[in-house]
């Protein structure tokens with residue numbers, strides 16, 4: 001199987017869906033002529049032309065609202081946020097209009113929009129550019145939220161997202177864009193709402209998603225080699241809909257849980273997971289559910305310190321040892 | 326690439342027609358007698374529907390509970406705007422507006438029974454009791470809401486225009502807002518996109534002089550429609566008390582949108598007689614005399630009545646009959662709403678996701694709902 005980057009995988013998904021469905025348009029700041037702020041959309045303008053690959057002004061509320069309106073008439077816009085952090089200036093369009101229009105119209109209107117872009121810390125760009133809003137987004141019934149960790153997942157999930165008739169928010173990661181992984185040349189899709197056990201183990205389950213999957217897999221190696229601890233890593237891949245069954249099956253096997261997430265702790269995705277695990281698998285737990293999150297402060301700029309604010313393999317190892325102590 | 330924009334220069338479009346002659350402009354002169362009467366009838370139907378809804382709001386149901394909850398923003402006094410604009414709609418023309426949406430809903434042809442039922446929160450409502458007064462929708466009538474956040478619907482309306490253009494359809498979107506909405510950033514972002522991308526949208530500012538209790542003078546610097554000039558858009562102003570003037574002025578801008586794919590902004594002068602929402606006090610920011618002045622001299626229904634009588638289009642008897650029918654229609658709508666069932670608790674989680682409403686076609690897995 002060819003090895004391609006996470007960035008290329010997303011680009012291939014876009015190109016395939018643009019080819020398949022003439023109603024798909026890609027829109028965002030610098031996506032066309034500039035070839036993408038993070039080069040995800042590189043080459044798409046040349047291939048599909050300016051009607052399909054559309055540069056917007058710096059006007060997130062305007063162009064995302066425009067995408068929502070266009071989607072009501074059957075366009076399938078794939079909107080790029082240069083950073084998901086900028087969702088705050090389009091919050092009303094994303095979470096009042098896209099999330100609610102189906103409901104408030106009594107099911108008469110669909111909003112098949114995809115909003116995608118990176119949502120992560122770890123690049124020393126400070127608090128304004130490091131938000132991870134998956135918990136905020138997923139708090140809104142009517143929307144779907146996807147956070148892929150690998151090239152393979154990113155491609156298959158984005159294709160499903162574009163074909164979905166509900167609004168899907170797709171949260172990528174600038175640090176993963178260059179990571180290579182095996183991606184088949186033949187077409188495939190991955191259904192939303194299906195977790196993936198990225199590593200099997202017997203002593204403890206790490207429930208995680210996004211870049212924290214990569215940290216957790218590295219930590220699991222160390223734990224196996226240095227501590228003889230066998231860790232299972234469950235990658236949620238999609239936050240909403242949530243594949244809680246795969247999580248619970250793992251918990252029933254290992255009886256110990258650590259949630260690892262690049263979220264601020266208060267009312268995070270992990271908070272919801274911990275609630276559901278204790279509610280549905282209480283008798284299977286041999287100890288309290290543990291969690292490793294981002295240190296609870298706005299994202300610090302200072303490069304070496306930001307690494308320690310976020311989950312990282314070293315912190316995951318420590319958290320697993322604490323959970324098993 | 327040039328740094329300079331190349332769109333046609335923004336200008337104010339002044340009408341060459343004296344106010345008294347609007348009925349004679351081609352778009353109005355070409356109307357049949359029945360079509361002219363229909364404009365009048367639709368305004369009267371809106372008025373009677375809303376008056377009936379106000380009585381329902383103030384009254385109690387048989388169980389002693391409220392008929393209508395929350396807000397009820399009445400359009401009374403503004404009817405000529407929605408009726409004039411929507412009467413110009415062709416099959417590829419679309420409408421979106423804010424929360425003061427009853428007039429537009431009736432003007433695009435929605436049945437008043439489900440509209441009243443929506444106010445009552447009934448499952449037979451146009452949004453199944455899930456939207457309420459502020460959130461009427463009828464995609465089958467090219468009516469895209471009914472939006473509660475001031476200015477939030479304007480990017481959506483621009484997106485409707487974008488879709489028309491992308492799909493190669495010759496049509497226009499009308500995006501309505503109040504005079505207060507022009508101060509929202511989303512409106513300005515939409516203006517810029519519409520002009521930059523040559524989208525077929527007409528932004529309609531229904532200037533009733535107030536945003537809640539704040540007069541235009543206390544909220545907005547400069548002329549409202551003129552802001553469009555900064556975005557290189559044509560703009561115009563219009564007396565919204567005369568349904569024929571609304572049609573004549575809007576026809577120009579809608580044609581610009583449909584034929585040349587150019588957006589514009591039209592500010593239509595109008596007035597609301599009731600409080601901002603029916604429960605709001607109405608004596609802190611304007612005088613009774615001001616309201617009376619509009620009611621007595623500029624009421625759109627009265628203006629049309631006099632025009633149609635003077636032109637011999639109909640008689641006072643026919644006008645009275647139209648009024649009686651409108652009252653009956655409103656009464657029937659209220660009876661329908663009253664007799665209809667509420668949604669059930671099971672209905673709360675319907676219409677959230679397309680996928681959960683179409684389980685046989687669902688492709689995703691996992692839990693969509695949480696408890």
Ligand SMILES: Cc1ncc(C[n+]2csc(CCOP(=O)(O)OP(=O)(O)O)c2C)c(N)n1
Pocket residue numbers: 425473474475502503504505506507533535536537601
């Ligand atoms: C973003 C936002 N801010 C405030 C409100 C509360 N609010 C509802 S209507 C309104 C006044 C709007 O006035 P205008 O745009 O002139 O419309 P009109 O009510 O006159 O039709 C206000 C302040 C709101 N719904 N949305």
Ligand SMILES: [Mg+2]
Pocket residue numbers: 503504505531532533534535536537
């Ligand atoms: Mg107003």
